[in-house]
Amino acid sequence: MGSVASERTVVGWAARDASGHLSPYTYTLRKTGPEDVAVKVLYCGICHTDIHQAKNELGASKYPMVPGHEVVGEVVEVGPEVTKYRAGDVVSVGVIVGCCRECRPCKANVEQYCNKKIWSYNDVYTDGRPTQGGFSSAMIVDQKFVVKVPAGLAPEQAAPLLCAGVTVYSPLKHFGLMAPGLRGGILGLGGVGHMGVKVAKSMGHHVTVISSSGKKRTEAMEHLGADAYLVSSDADQMAAAADSLDYIIDTIPVHHPLETYLALLKLDGKHILMGVIGQPLSFVTPMVMLGRKSITGSFIGSMDETEEVLQFCVDKGLTSQIEVVKMDYVNQALERLERNDVRYRLVVDVAGSNIETPPDRSTASDLA
Ligand SMILES: NC(=O)C1=CN([C@@H]2O[C@H](COP(=O)(O)OP(=O)(O)OC[C@H]3O[C@@H](n4cnc5c(N)ncnc54)[C@H](OP(=O)(O)O)[C@@H]3O)[C@@H](O)[C@H]2O)C=CC1
Ligand SMILES: O=C/C=C/c1ccc(O)c(O)c1
Numbered sequence: 001m002g003s004v005a006s007e008r009t010v011v012g013w014a015a016r017d018a019s020g021h022l023s024p025y026t027y028t029l030r031k032t033g034p035e036d037v038a039v040k041v042l043y044c045g046i047c048h049t050d051i052h053q054a055k056n057e058l059g060a061s062k063y064p065m066v067p068g069h070e071v072v073g074e075v076v077e078v079g080p081e082v083t084k085y086r087a088g089d090v091v092s093v094g095v096i097v098g099c100c101r102e103c104r105p106c107k108a109n110v111e112q113y114c115n116k117k118i119w120s121y122n123d124v125y126t127d128g129r130p131t132q133g134g135f136s137s138a139m140i141v142d143q144k145f146v147v148k149v150p151a152g153l154a155p156e157q158a159a160p161l162l163c164a165g166v167t168v169y170s171p172l173k174h175f176g177l178m179a180p181g182l183r184g185g186i187l188g189l190g191g192v193g194h195m196g197v198k199v200a201k202s203m204g205h206h207v208t209v210i211s212s213s214g215k216k217r218t219e220a221m222e223h224l225g226a227d228a229y230l231v232s233s234d235a236d237q238m239a240a241a242a243d244s245l246d247y248i249i250d251t252i253p254v255h256h257p258l259e260t261y262l263a264l265l266k267l268d269g270k271h272i273l274m275g276v277i278g279q280p281l282s283f284v285t286p287m288v289m290l291g292r293k294s295i296t297g298s299f300i301g302s303m304d305e306t307e308e309v310l311q312f313c314v315d316k317g318l319t320s321q322i323e324v325v326k327m328d329y330v331n332q333a334l335e336r337l338e339r340n341d342v343r344y345r346l347v348v349d350v351a352g353s354n355i356e357t358p359p360d361r362s363t364a365s366d367l368a
């Protein structure tokens with residue numbers, strides 16, 4: 001790593017096209033600005049959004065693209081106006097790295113809803129450079145978008161909280177769904193869903209997992225602590241659970257009918273959409289009118305909520321269920337995530353993967 005005065009050459013793993021295949025990519029980072037924090041990446045979680053983006057499923061992907069937005073790293077340098085961080089601190093970075101600071105969402109400290117927010121990758125920074133994410137040896141990030149990892153939280157454990165964790169914490173807080181005794185449904189037991197079970201259980205909720213198969217039943221009930229488990233294709237199970245839930249956190253990443261699930265909600269129940277789905281979802285209006293139900297959505301969480309969820313996990317002794325892999329496994333990892341073969345979050349050990357060391361070309365299979 002260089003000094004404040006110099007640009008840094010780093011290595012990331014980038015997608016080059018909509019195949020989504022990642023391979024080593026060398027690029028430069030901006031100089032550490034007055035309010036910037038230079039972070040050596042230690043770990044980065046793999047979110048389903050990384051697949052949506054790398055494979056251009058949202059239709060706006062730019063290449064080369066270094067994905068990764070559940071980033072935990074070590075501060076190696078700070079700009080002269082940075083007061084909250086210093087070299088050696090373990091910090092984290094999530095989905096956004098910039099906002100306008102002037103609009104209503106920014107003034108209300110919900111900067112994730114700023115129309116001028118800057119995504120941590122597949123976006124353009126204020127200096128005109130492409131932003132690149134956490135599957136990289138280092139990132140330079142404005143201090144506003146850096147959160148300290150509290151003592152008591154292992155860095156690899158913190159990674160899934162930067163997206164999956166705060167994504168479930170934020171709507172539960174915003175919609176007044178933190179009270180003990182509530183009955184919640186977690187639809188889709190993946191990275192976001194398993195954090196949903198854990199966070200909701202820590203709030204004292206009765207939690208029902210609604211899954212596409214029975215394969216995760218034992219783990220959900222015995223290890224994650226869910227209270228009930230429904231297989232969504234089992235009409236009898238679903239009918240028996242009608243009118244029983246205060247909310248559903250819907251994490252399914254593909255098109256799906258809503259009516260099956262709306263029937264599970266009680267009066268005033270909320271169906272909270274999380275999945276990024278490019279096709280219109282449909283439902284008939286009586287499904288929401290008869291029961292005054294709401295269909296809503298939520299996008300990650302604010303910087304304040306990110307700080308809160310990290311501390312919440314320390315206070316509650318809450319851990320994520322992760323599988324740590326090296327960077328040369330990232331393509332297999334993405335394939336496994338796509339075919340629903342992950343229990344429940346893959347985290348790349350970036351610092352332990354020596355990605356700045358050129359691999360032996362005679363044996364490396366991932367050099368495109
Ligand atoms: N709104 C936001 O701010 C955020 C949105 N996201 C989005 O949320 C979604 C989930 O992300 P993540 O948890 O990382 O993804 P995962 O792939 O880890 O989990 C998704 C889960 O949905 C279920 N599922 C997958 N495919 C299907 C299918 N074809 N039909 C029905 N169910 C399916 C599976 O659960 P099961 O086996 O139980 O059926 C799977 O484990 C993605 O679209 C992602 O982009 C992610 C983070 C933040
Ligand atoms: O994983 C985090 C990002 C989620 C996301 C939500 C909505 C949207 O349009 C995206 O492009 C990403």
Ligand SMILES: [Zn+2]
Pocket residue numbers: 047048049050069163164
């Ligand atoms: Zn994510």
Ligand SMILES: [Zn+2]
Pocket residue numbers: 099100101102103104105106114115116117
């Ligand atoms: Zn703004």
